[in-house]
Amino acid sequence: MVEAGASGVSDIILQANGLVKTYTQRSGKFGFGTTLVKALDNVSITLRAGTTLAVVGESGSGKSTLARCLLQLQPLDSGEVIFAGQDLSKLDASALRTVRRNLQMVFQDPFASLNPRMRVGEIVGEGLLIHGLGSTFERQKKVIAMLKRVGLTEADMQKYPHEFSGGQRQRIGIARALVLEPKVVVCDEPVSALDVSIQAQILLLLKALQQEMALSYIFISHDLRVVRHIADDIVVMYQGRVVEQGEVTDIYEQPQHEYTQNLLAAIPGKRMAQASGLA
């Protein structure tokens, strides 16, 4: 793990500068008019190697757009995303594909993000196949090892996604992302669709894997309780702009921006500690 504060240039694994992304939205009568929506308005972030950068904000704040734009799943209007010395937004499709092995994503909805017609073994192994890594036998060995690491079994390879619970599916999603041994993983609300009890399992799994595989996470979330447990740094987004960023303790203890203060005030169960104190 990188020490907080030791943010020399060499520590930075991913950097985004001045990202702008605009959507056109139909408006007016019968949708004949158009208005421009700035989903990302000059957003810059820095991810330190081996740490977790949380991006928080409410729906519509641009945090998911940021995730997609970082991985070039959506084209940027302007700005640069620097990973391993290259600007990803300038790469062509084949070069991008090579780089993407190191940049993986875990999606929000474990029910929608797995192909229902593929077996789990195929889903997890597909990345290895696409990148031409190893022989069939080696790939299979890797898939099995990865499934076991995320708490599933070898027999699960033959099953289809619908045979699993939400938490198990999210484990499959994590296995799929990590089997390629990426450097950076973008997690887009990986636990918001899960029960609180399952959420804790997945968060601890993500944390353990980060240490083992020296991963750097970009963790998108609207839940500040969750973020507190996993993040090293936080970026707070509001209406497409970064309104505040800093180390996790600073943001929680001394939120500067009014919006951050509102987000913190909205955390459910603030009275939990008090209620516990009653007895």
Next chain:
Amino acid sequence: MPADLQIDQLNEATPLLQLLHVSISPQKTPTRLLVNNVSFSIDAGKTTCVVGESGSGKSLTALSIMGLLSKQLQLNTGKVLFNDANDGVQDLTMLNEASLQKIRGAKIAMIFQEPMTSLNPVLTVGYQIGESLTTHLGFKGERLKAKIASLLEMVGIPPNRANSYPDELSGGQRQRVMIAMSIACEPRLLIADEPTTALDVTVQAQILKLLDDLKTRMNMGMLFITHDFGVVADIADHVVVMFRGEIVESGTKAQVLGNPQHPYTKALLACVPDAEGKKALKPIDYAWLKQEQVA
């Protein structure tokens, strides 16, 4: 069972709703109990939270109150006593479909988890709010319009949005519309099945506050279903903890949160992340729980 003891005490005050020994199973396998001997009560003007993970039977319990269980399921045993100011105490499980229909929406209303899927996309929200008013109370014309406008205002939506369709509203606004629909006939009991799970934290806080205000203002009883103890701490008066179809613990909020007795309650509390980040996250160890229960 300690839960029973408590019901007996509450009996004297005649609660708004009382569930007594409710068991639910699939029709084909009556011995496989999905909900096993569940008893608890809800008082007027108070909120009872049922807490549990997915599969604990909390939603089934709620559906059984309204007689909305799917056809493949059956109520094996149990009574659902509803204390209605006019009709006295009725056992809802004994009523026929027509009598139940009169109670649903009028005296007992329900809010569902997914505001995206529980509204009809081809009808305006105003129409959908007005539906139960017309059916149960015979509201029409200008009077109906005025009532819809006042309901929308009550839940914090500009009354001119009555002509909007659900897809024109945000998730939080749709849930507000659902709430407006459910309180339209001023029900005595409101059942809310994870009403904020699909929403952002900031919107969740607003909706919880709205529900709490309405409950007090209209002196409704509320049955609130959730898996999140953080939400429980914000909204509950009484807490019922369910695990694999059974109640493992129940009591006042202070008792259950402050001095949990059952290992499952303790485990469920331990996996809620706290905002201070002081407490280490601890997932539930089911194997350990099993031993603990046997012991």
